[in-house]
Amino acid sequence: MTGRRPDWIHPAFRLIEGEEAFGWAEIAALPVPAGGVVQADRPSRVLAALAAAEAAGQGLLLARGAVAPNGWQPGQGFSVTLESSGTTGTPKRLRHDFDRVRGRLRGVAEEGARWLLTYDPGAFAGLQVMLTAAAAGALLVAVPNSGAGTIAALAEAARRHAVTHVSGTPSFWRAFLMALGGADLPLAAVTLGGEAADQPLLDRLAERFPHARLRHIYASTEAGALFAVADGRAGFPSAWLDQAPDGLDLRIADGVLEVRSPRAAPGAVDADGWLSTGDLVERRGDRVLFAGRLDGLVNVGGVKVSPEAVEQRLLAVDGVADAAVLAVPSPITGHLLTATIVPVPGAGEAALRAALRAATADLPPAARPRALTFADHIPLSAAGKKSRKGSQ
Amino acid sequence: MTDSIFALIAEELGRIAADKGEVLPPLTADSRFLDGDLPIDSLDLATLLVVLEQRTGQDPFREGFRQFTTVGELAALYTVPA
Known part of the structure; x- marks a missing residue:
């Protein structure tokens, strides 16, 4: 052409x-x-x-x-x-x-x-x-995508071409900081998006790149890019619930953030133009902080995964009496899925591990449970449910 | 001394690599995790930290992230019971 x-x-x-x-x-x-x-x-x-x-x-x-x-x-x-x-x-x-x-x-x-x-x-x-x-x-x-070496290749390319603008997920940034080591990078703009940015990471980025403009972007699939936060603090100012930037309206309904945006896809909003983001939020003083997803999805390295869906797959494996998939906090990827397996009596562990791996092999790597442990029962929460999130 | 933690890291990294059909090169205290030296990605590294917490009962990252690049730097974050 x-x-x-x-x-x-x-x-x-x-x-x-x-x-x-x-x-x-x-x-x-x-x-x-x-x-x-x-x-x-x-x-x-x-x-x-x-x-x-x-x-x-x-x-x-x-x-x-x-x-x-x-x-x-x-x-x-x-x-x-x-x-x-x-x-x-x-x-x-x-x-x-x-x-x-x-x-x-x-x-x-x-x-x-x-x-x-x-x-x-x-x-x-x-x-x-x-x-x-x-x-x-x-x-x-x-x-070009190079599997396990991608972060190392990105860090090398960033150094070699002295990049000035980098936008990535918080999980990307955590790994990138490690791969970069002490190398000097003339960054003018550091942008985070795709999952909630946590305060320790924002602090590390501000310290590592003191001259860069540090921003985290909030977006949703239906409403697109909604707002950028540039004050270096996690979440967004509570004052935005009264007066939000860029023609937006924000409100909290039953703990879930709702938005009214001139940029929302027309089919996705209710009669008054409001759209539920599905993101749980908590108001703490002058700040509104993100607290996970209403649908139970967790973010693993920038990929939204469903612990329930993965658990259903493990429960369907021959030799599994019970299984619990748990999202534990990770300083590298935000969260990580782990699994506890209760085998049926007489099931061989090695064969069962192979079968469990095969049952999740077609999922994206972030959705495959790691650190599988075998137990004789699954601990339940006080409400009698499998507790879904790991304790912080 | 962090020798036993180093041995634990080597053992678990070897297991994580073997699960992927990879072979871990000889590990030293200066081996860098995400520098392309080792056949692991950030999900593997996240897995290692979870397994280390399960085996040592310690989570050095509970109060926030602590910078480490090499195997030796990670080993130093764990205390060895006397």
């Missing part, structure tokens, strides 16, 4: 992907996949496919992982369909109007910015970072 440069790619935009460098000319020369489906594992490929889909007035599916795009139709007009990284094994697809995706981008980034892409290029957050850098004519630094 040798198309005209789209207006959302600035002529000065450059992309470094591993050892390869791209400008618009190199991106435009990439082959474009047929059928409106692109494997969204590299930003160069995604940007080329987006430009081609826009030129053709066609929908584009950014596919992640190995799941075949069964029955997916590009549809009429240019749109972008993203796949969630669900915990049930079947990705959810959400079609977005491209202008609405771009409409959420704020202004123009600083000149000479060098962004590090820490998100999957097929994820909403990854797309936003790519489009922000492209529109601003910035440099975007990405590393």
Whole structure:
């Protein structure tokens, strides 16, 4: 494809992907996949496919992982369909109007910015970072996915290209700080999103990068990006319940945060425009703090996982009498799923461990329970329920 | 002395690597966790900390994060009963 440069790619935009460098000319020369489906594992490929889909007035599916795009139709007009990284094994697809995706981008980034892409290029957050850098004519630094070494490769790329803007999940930042060691990095902007930012991490980032603008972003799937908190403190000011920024209204109903946003998807809100975020919050003095999810999902390294769904799978394994999946706090990944297994009498532990591993092998790594322990009973809470969260 | 904690870390890291079909290279106090030296990712490291808490009864991160990069630095966060 040798198309005209789209207006959302600035002529000065450059992309470094591993050892390869791209400008618009190199991106435009990439082959474009047929059928409106692109494997969204590299930003160069995604940007080329987006430009081609826009030129053709066609929908584009950014596919992640190995799941075949069964029955997916590009549809009429240019749109972008993203796949969630669900915990049930079947990705959810959400079609977005491209202008609405771009409409959420704020202004123009600083000149000479060098962004590090820490998100999957097929994820909403990854797309936003790519489009922000492209529109601003910035440099975007990405590393091809390299499994266990990804964090090390990102830290190395960040050092080598002296990146100035990094946006990632709190779990990314915890691992990144470790991989970075004592290396000096000229960061101007440090952004956190995708899960609640905790105060110890915010403090460490402020100390490690004293000259960077430190912000945490709050967003929800239905309402998109809602607000950014820039005072270095976890949660958000209680005063925002009376007067919120950016045309938003915020309220707490039965412990759950509700929002009214001019940017919400029209179908997702009630008659008065309010939308439940499903996020539990607690008001503590001048601050509103996040306290987990109403639906029981927990965030493991930036991936929302369901302990209940994983527990159901373990209970279905032959040789398991009872099982409890517990989310314990982790200083590395926020939470981690662990499991306690009660075997039926006579079940061999080695064989049972292998069967339990096989029962969760198709789940994303974050949703597989770790540190399996065997016991003769599952301790219950005072209410007679399996207690779901580990004690802090 | 943190020799016994070091041995415990080596044992559990070896188990975590073996579960993934990986072989752990010889571990030293200077081995760096997430620097690409070891075949582990942040989920594996999170798992190691949970297992260490189960086996030692100690959680050095209860009061917040403490910086460590190497195996030796992590071992030093645990106290060895006399």
